[in-house]
Amino acid sequence: MISQLSWKIGGQQGEGVESTDRIFSTALNRLGYYLYGYRHFSSRIKGGHTNNKIRISTKPIRAISDDLDILVAFDQESIDLNAHELRPGGVVVADAKFNPTLPEGINAKLFPVPITAIADELGTSLMKNMVASGASWALLGLPLEVFNKAVEEEFGRKGAAVVEKNVEAVRRGSEFVLELAGGPLEEFKLQPADGEQKLFMIGNDAMALGALAAGCRFMPAYPITPASEVMEYLIKKLPKFGGTVIQTEDEIAAITMAIGANFAGARSMTASAGPGLSLMMEAIGLAGMTETPVVIIDTQRGGPSTGLPTKQEQSDINAMIYGTHGEIPKIVLAPSSIEECFYDMIEAFNLAEKYQCPVIVITDLQLSLGKQSCDELDYNKIVIDRGNLVRNAPELEPNQLFKRYEFTEDGISPRILPGEKYGIHHVTGVEHDETGRPSESAVNRKKMMDKRLGKMDNIKVTNPIHVDAPHEEPDLLIVSMSSTGGTVDEARVRLEEQGLTTNHITVRLLYPFPTEQFAPYAEKAKKIIVLENNATAQLASQIKLNVGHADKIESVLKYDGNPFLPSIVYNACKELV
Amino acid sequence: MATFKEFRNSVKPNWCPGCGDFSIQAAIQRAAANVGLEPENLAVVSGIGCSGRISGYINAYGLHGIHGRALPIAQGVKMANRELTVIASGGDGDGFAIGMGHTVHAIRRNINITYIVMDNQIYGLTKGQTSPRSAEGFKTKSTPDGSIESTLSPLEIALSAGATFVAQSFSSDLKQLTTLIEEGMKHEGFSLINVFSPCVTFNKINTYDWFKENIVNLESIPEYDPSNRIQAMTKLMETGGMLTGLIYQDKSRKSYEDMVVGFHQEGISNQDIQISEADFSKLVAEFK
Ligand SMILES: Cc1ncc(C[n+]2csc(CCOP(=O)(O)OP(=O)(O)O)c2C)c(N)n1
Ligand code: SF4
Numbered sequence: 001m002i003s004q005l006s007w008k009i010g011g012q013q014g015e016g017v018e019s020t021d022r023i024f025s026t027a028l029n030r031l032g033y034y035l036y037g038y039r040h041f042s043s044r045i046k047g048g049h050t051n052n053k054i055r056i057s058t059k060p061i062r063a064i065s066d067d068l069d070i071l072v073a074f075d076q077e078s079i080d081l082n083a084h085e086l087r088p089g090g091v092v093v094a095d096a097k098f099n100p101t102l103p104e105g106i107n108a109k110l111f112p113v114p115i116t117a118i119a120d121e122l123g124t125s126l127m128k129n130m131v132a133s134g135a136s137w138a139l140l141g142l143p144l145e146v147f148n149k150a151v152e153e154e155f156g157r158k159g160a161a162v163v164e165k166n167v168e169a170v171r172r173g174s175e176f177v178l179e180l181a182g183g184p185l186e187e188f189k190l191q192p193a194d195g196e197q198k199l200f201m202i203g204n205d206a207m208a209l210g211a212l213a214a215g216c217r218f219m220p221a222y223p224i225t226p227a228s229e230v231m232e233y234l235i236k237k238l239p240k241f242g243g244t245v246i247q248t249e250d251e252i253a254a255i256t257m258a259i260g261a262n263f264a265g266a267r268s269m270t271a272s273a274g275p276g277l278s279l280m281m282e283a284i285g286l287a288g289m290t291e292t293p294v295v296i297i298d299t300q301r302g303g304p305s306t307g308l309p310t311k312q313e314q315s316d317i318n319a320m321i322y323g324t325h326g327e328i329p330k331i332v333l334a335p336s337s338i339e340e341c342f343y344d345m346i347e348a349f350n351l352a353e354k355y356q357c358p359v360i361v362i363t364d365l366q367l368s369l370g371k372q373s374c375d376e377l378d379y380n381k382i383v384i385d386r387g388n389l390v391r392n393a394p395e396l397e398p399n400q401l402f403k404r405y406e407f408t409e410d411g412i413s414p415r416i417l418p419g420e421k422y423g424i425h426h427v428t429g430v431e432h433d434e435t436g437r438p439s440e441s442a443v444n445r446k447k448m449m450d451k452r453l454g455k456m457d458n459i460k461v462t463n464p465i466h467v468d469a470p471h472e473e474p475d476l477l478i479v480s481m482s483s484t485g486g487t488v489d490e491a492r493v494r495l496e497e498q499g500l501t502t503n504h505i506t507v508r509l510l511y512p513f514p515t516e517q518f519a520p521y522a523e524k525a526k527k528i529i530v531l532e533n534n535a536t537a538q539l540a541s542q543i544k545l546n547v548g549h550a551d552k553i554e555s556v557l558k559y560d561g562n563p564f565l566p567s568i569v570y571n572a573c574k575e576l577v
Numbered sequence: 578m579a580t581f582k583e584f585r586n587s588v589k590p591n592w593c594p595g596c597g598d599f600s601i602q603a604a605i606q607r608a609a610a611n612v613g614l615e616p617e618n619l620a621v622v623s624g625i626g627c628s629g630r631i632s633g634y635i636n637a638y639g640l641h642g643i644h645g646r647a648l649p650i651a652q653g654v655k656m657a658n659r660e661l662t663v664i665a666s667g668g669d670g671d672g673f674a675i676g677m678g679h680t681v682h683a684i685r686r687n688i689n690i691t692y693i694v695m696d697n698q699i700y701g702l703t704k705g706q707t708s709p710r711s712a713e714g715f716k717t718k719s720t721p722d723g724s725i726e727s728t729l730s731p732l733e734i735a736l737s738a739g740a741t742f743v744a745q746s747f748s749s750d751l752k753q754l755t756t757l758i759e760e761g762m763k764h765e766g767f768s769l770i771n772v773f774s775p776c777v778t779f780n781k782i783n784t785y786d787w788f789k790e791n792i793v794n795l796e797s798i799p800e801y802d803p804s805n806r807i808q809a810m811t812k813l814m815e816t817g818g819m820l821t822g823l824i825y826q827d828k829s830r831k832s833y834e835d836m837v838v839g840f841h842q843e844g845i846s847n848q849d850i851q852i853s854e855a856d857f858s859k860l861v862a863e864f865k
Contacts, residue, residue: 419847
């Protein structure tokens with residue numbers, strides 16, 4: 001029996017690829033398997049090849065696999081484009097309708113199943129997804145009752161008749177394929193999972209849930225791939241908590257509305273991707289200058305301009321760190337797992353209010369949209385810290401003004417909300433004095449700049465880097481961020497088997513860079529390999545700038561729109577040593 | 578109850594002597610007192626321009642933001658705490674050029690705030706360039722041969738965008754202006770008040786005298802019915818947009834806040850934001 005397996009479904013966009021994946025993985029989740037999903041899709045709604053891949057495992061996994069065990073194909077194109085991934089002896093389940101053939105040189109078993117024909121016979125070709133997922137399930141020899149339970153859950157709302165039809169489709173699909181294969185495939189028999197249903201979600205869901213838990217009650221946002229799910233989740237949930245989402249006219253409105261809301265005391269955020277973040281830059285400067293907390297999610301995708309809107313990239317690092325004119329305090333956090341997507345939103349809102357500055361939470365497309373199993377989320381870790389927020393301020397002396405920008409030791413001034421009787425003050429993006437009134441005094445200017453930027457010196461973030469350092473002086477220190485960490489860990493197992501010693505750091509706090517925490521590991525490594533999905537080595541530049549060691553830093557870059565695979569990382573590391 | 582003096586502060590405006598913006602500041606202060614507001618319950622959000630300085634000259638919570646974005650900031654303030662009275666304000670460049678996209682959508686959205694545009698048909702702060710409100714042929718530093726773009730009619734646009742309150746006034750007519758701002762504050766929805774506010778330094782055409790000569794005050798048309806949208810549009814077109822008074826009001830449409838499902842009367846910022854363990858468990862369970 002095997003402990004992990006990869007399955008892929010391919011077809012035309014809009015043809016049921018998504019739903020086949022959803023139903024198949026929901027059922028697997030019921031058995032307690034750990035899942036890691038990858039969606040390959042293009043920027044159109046109907047048509048164009050699309051495929052979803054799921055890694056199924058009895059242990060936690062955080063990476064796409066190099067190869068493929070089972071491919072389900074709705075068309076010949078899906079076979080032609082994906083068959084090369086199949087490992088020798090892999091299986092293709094294809095719709096008999098198009099007389100599927102395997103490309104030359106592919107060593108795999110082909111099972112043509114009349115997927116469309118069965119669905120049509122049952123009344124609608126929409127049920128292709130059921131026939132296909134049922135056939136996959138049967139080949140793995142998994143219990144059919146569990147699958148039917150998942151079907152019932154998906155279609156229960158639509159009535160018993162619909163459920164029955166779908167169950168029938170599953171049955172027909174599985175019977176047909178079992179007959180062809182002569183029973184479940186022994187070599188694909190998975191070890192039983194622990195039976196504990198895991199949370200199964202995309203990073204965007206986890207961030208949206210995290211924001212809700214953090215007390216975010218207002219989200220203005222403008223739709224964009226791959227960020228829209230965040231607003232779509234919150235518009236479903238926020239009304240139950242007295243809040244709401246506004247779909248604004250553009251991202252400038254989104255960020256400025258969020259700033260206005262934070263000024264007035266609500267926890268508010270927006271979410272977008274590169275093009276939207278570009279539009280927000282002036283307003284992010286306003287938040288920095290007026291020391292107004294605000295949280296912004298940047299789900300990175302292929303840039304520049306419209307770039308590769310549905311593909312993986314990590315090329316906004318510089319823009320998030322350096323974007324906006326002038327110099328402001330700012331925090332850039334990069335979660336690297338689903339769990340962290342959740343918890344980091346809570347920390348982001350706390351940091352924003354504690355340090356009274358914009359906090360950007362940066363992900364990448366694979367982390368935002370890849371559906372993954374996730375450990376239980378801990379309610380007790382939801383701790384809200386609103387920083388130096390004054391409530392019921394005491395009466396002021398006659399002619400005394402509330403010092404919203406009071407000079408303090410740590411640079412953090414008392415914040416008070418509109419509605420407070422003794423807190424009236426003005427906020428302006430013009431340079432201002434302690435009371436918030438415009439000032440061009442050179443002395444005040446310098447003091448205010450030092451106050452604002454000085455807040456950055458004291459920023460305390462839990463776990464600014466994640467370290468896995470089993471070796472004192474490793475041959476390699478591999479550095480990753482966002483979704484690439486899991487791939488690195490898989491490559492490391494192979495590298496260690498080859499006798500190479502490796503440590504791994506995932507950078508979580510991109511700005512201000514955690515030099516102090518990072519430096520000792522850099523010091524001791526013989527070579528540092530920085531892995532990133534961009535062409536100009538932006539993360540490596542941050543390390544060179546903040547930590548040094550330019551002479552031993554090497555970059556592995558991938559900017560073709562696809563995520564790293566373990567084999568790519570392994571080969572690149574081997575080559576560089 | 579606060580008097581209009583309590584809405585004053587000690588900051589001396591840096592506007593040129595004679596600038597129309599002074600009266601608008603006074604009218605806001607009077608209107609706020611007349612509707613019974615306390616300074617701490619008023620938030621004034623402004624854009625960038627000479628006019629944009631206004632938020633700093635009123636004793637209330639103030640936010641002076643970035644050019645063209647007073648409206649989204651103000652809408653954010655209101656959504657966060659609907660118990661506040663929120664005024665957005667800025668110049669014609671701020672609201673009808675760089676911020677025009679926001680203006681149209683704020684009108685459509687109909688959040689209960691009052692938007693006061695200080696319309697001087699020119700860019701004041703940047704020292705005299707053309708504005709979308711400049712007349713065709715108007716010579717400025719950026720249009721030395723006269724503007725060749727057509728003049729924007731923001732109130733006609735407002736009507737077609739579904740505005741529920743459209744008014745126009747003249748900064749010299751303090752009485753009318755104050756009343757209209759009061760009406761705007763009381764209106765349950767988005768109120769747009771465009772105010773002719775002469776720039777004495779850079780606009781030598783649209784002067785106080787010019788306005789006095791060209792303005793058509795709706796008080797002179799007793800049969801005018803501000804609930805009639807077609808008539809409002811016609812009158813605006815007939816007068817080349819020179820009407821003052823309450824041009825249109827639709828009292829039947831609810832404000833955005835009142836239409837959001839589940840939105841409380843209590844401002845978000847006054848609510849407890851800690852999620853309960855039971856609610857959290859329910860949300861998490863949906864991902865299983
Ligand atoms: C993004 C941006 N672009 C340009 C400017 C420069 N700017 C400041 S105010 C202004 C226009 C002022 O005209 P208006 O809004 O009509 O206000 P007024 O000064 O006439 O009251 C411009 C172009 C700016 N501050 N920000
Ligand atoms: S330049 Fe014009 S708009 Fe600006 S303060 Fe002077 S008179 Fe007023």
